[in-house]
Amino acid sequence: AGEDAPQALTDGFHLLIDALKLNEINTIYNVPGIPITDLGRYAQAQGMRVISFRHEQHAGYAASVAGYLTKKPGVCMTVSAPGFMNGLTALANATTNCWPMILISGSSEREIVDLAQGDYEEMDQLAMARPFCKAAYRLTYAADIGIAVARAIRSAVSGRPGGVYLDIPGAMLGQTMDAIKGAQSLVKVIDPAPRQTPAPGAIARAIAVMKEAKRPLIVIGKGAAYDQSDDVVRELVEKSGYPFLPMSMAKGLLPDTHPQCAAAARSMALKDSDVVVMLGARINWLLSHGKGKQWGEPGGKKFIQIDINAEEMDSNVEIAAPLVGDVGSCARALIDAMENEGIAPPKEWLDQVHTKASVNMEKMASRLQNNSTPMDYHAALGVLKQVINEQPETILVNEGANTLDLARSIINVHKPRHRIDVGTWGVMGIGMGAAIAASIETGKRVLAVEGDSAFGFCGMEVETICRYNLPICVVVFNNNGIYRGDGENWGGGCDPATTSFVPDARYDMMMEAFGGVGAWVKTPDELRQAVNAALTSGKPTLVNAAIDPAAGKESGNIGNLNPQSVVAQA
Ligand code: ADP
Numbered sequence: 001a002g003e004d005a006p007q008a009l010t011d012g013f014h015l016l017i018d019a020l021k022l023n024e025i026n027t028i029y030n031v032p033g034i035p036i037t038d039l040g041r042y043a044q045a046q047g048m049r050v051i052s053f054r055h056e057q058h059a060g061y062a063a064s065v066a067g068y069l070t071k072k073p074g075v076c077m078t079v080s081a082p083g084f085m086n087g088l089t090a091l092a093n094a095t096t097n098c099w100p101m102i103l104i105s106g107s108s109e110r111e112i113v114d115l116a117q118g119d120y121e122e123m124d125q126l127a128m129a130r131p132f133c134k135a136a137y138r139l140t141y142a143a144d145i146g147i148a149v150a151r152a153i154r155s156a157v158s159g160r161p162g163g164v165y166l167d168i169p170g171a172m173l174g175q176t177m178d179a180i181k182g183a184q185s186l187v188k189v190i191d192p193a194p195r196q197t198p199a200p201g202a203i204a205r206a207i208a209v210m211k212e213a214k215r216p217l218i219v220i221g222k223g224a225a226y227d228q229s230d231d232v233v234r235e236l237v238e239k240s241g242y243p244f245l246p247m248s249m250a251k252g253l254l255p256d257t258h259p260q261c262a263a264a265a266r267s268m269a270l271k272d273s274d275v276v277v278m279l280g281a282r283i284n285w286l287l288s289h290g291k292g293k294q295w296g297e298p299g300g301k302k303f304i305q306i307d308i309n310a311e312e313m314d315s316n317v318e319i320a321a322p323l324v325g326d327v328g329s330c331a332r333a334l335i336d337a338m339e340n341e342g343i344a345p346p347k348e349w350l351d352q353v354h355t356k357a358s359v360n361m362e363k364m365a366s367r368l369q370n371n372s373t374p375m376d377y378h379a380a381l382g383v384l385k386q387v388i389n390e391q392p393e394t395i396l397v398n399e400g401a402n403t404l405d406l407a408r409s410i411i412n413v414h415k416p417r418h419r420i421d422v423g424t425w426g427v428m429g430i431g432m433g434a435a436i437a438a439s440i441e442t443g444k445r446v447l448a449v450e451g452d453s454a455f456g457f458c459g460m461e462v463e464t465i466c467r468y469n470l471p472i473c474v475v476v477f478n479n480n481g482i483y484r485g486d487g488e489n490w491g492g493g494c495d496p497a498t499t500s501f502v503p504d505a506r507y508d509m510m511m512e513a514f515g516g517v518g519a520w521v522k523t524p525d526e527l528r529q530a531v532n533a534a535l536t537s538g539k540p541t542l543v544n545a546a547i548d549p550a551a552g553k554e555s556g557n558i559g560n561l562n563p564q565s566v567v568a569q570a
């Protein structure tokens, strides 16, 4: 070509899309609007999957769950100020759960925002985002997109994964540059989450603790599920012979039906164990901070902890043998070092765990058989347990209070990363975003078991489910309220109780309104039929399951976290 031939141009829109695609990020969870409407359209035009939601929080939850399931950052894209803030909740939740996610938000004119001159949706988003994520970056020049996206990806997935914010001023998207120079400016991230092996001394220290163990236990957390070293984890459990307890989202990493699973003897195992190996699980509120009654005699435990984040060690209790690294590498090193060390738990301990577990499982089994009308939680969950046993490839999403606590202990999970729930914060409203991401990322059937309150936070996304025709079956446990449906107005007025909803609400008709299948069921048989039909057809379905309004417990299993008024009780 001659010197004065017109140069091919690229621009911020296209560079951003090309940078994501170069790094094998092919899906965006999106809510369109100024200034990113066309960015979504161009992304779709360039072959990306763009899933547009009705509210940014759910697009964000979906992106975070995509990150959890794939080990690549899930991308959520939003408009400025209010849309950005809606997405920020999900970004903070991703960071709290240690899931990689990138929130890309459009923002208003920098020079107007910085002089506080009152721009359309004016907000200093970069400063706002910082406390809620691992890293926050702003792009001023299109020429920096390549390096900014690379930095965002590496920040999200390396070390302890988390949320990253990328601020995209609208004006930057329109900047043009020479197409060849643009392509050269892109960066493909090499080894974004390097494996990390602990030093031999740290392994020897752990082996010494294991050799002394009389009543050992392994606790497996969602960090281990995230790591995807499923075979190594199984080998560690089986070679050591230790009983194991899965945290809720680690259920299925080894099947809940595995002979070493101690889930049904959880309280006893935590209390009576003397050595506990933590595998990608934090000793936080979900484990009573490693202290108190639940953990037996003070000082009676030694902890070995495997975690990618060194600062996690000694966060709540002393860690006798810290192993800092990824679960796969640490578990591998432990297995190799265990050879010929005679590590095997005493038979009395294994018998004690088995006996307790069998007694508890029998008690539970009889409660699941009941045919009560209205259904209680156990009757309904007995049905769903059987459905998942028969179709173990189905991904289970679960939120609510009683609906969460009881489903967690009743429904067995058989495959790794096949249970997604409220996570570290116990947040309500993750259900539809999680279900959509699970379906999009895996192509599998999804069963979302939702309390009616939890569903209310994200219910509008059933339209998204119908629009993309996703094989998701939502079961709403409808007990007419929060915790219970039979609450009273403590002031005696005619307003409903603060925790009550419209009784017998027809959530099933919401799904029908958008072209999906709805079913209103009142018995275990009707529930079974409706869910099986949904999983067979793959059609978007909402099963509205009537649950006894008097069956629930205040705050489910965590009622102890409610502060009590001394004054009111006097
Ligand atoms: P759970 O809620 O299931 O107990 P947590 O979210 O509390 O799990 O803990 C997960 C832990 O796993 C976090 O401390 C995090 O740093 C760690 N983690 C995340 N990814 C990895 C990995 N690849 N290898 C090791 N540890 C990891």
Ligand code: MG
Residues within 6 Å of the ligand: 451, 452, 453, 477, 478, 479, 480, 481, 482, 483, 484
């Ligand atoms: Mg309810």
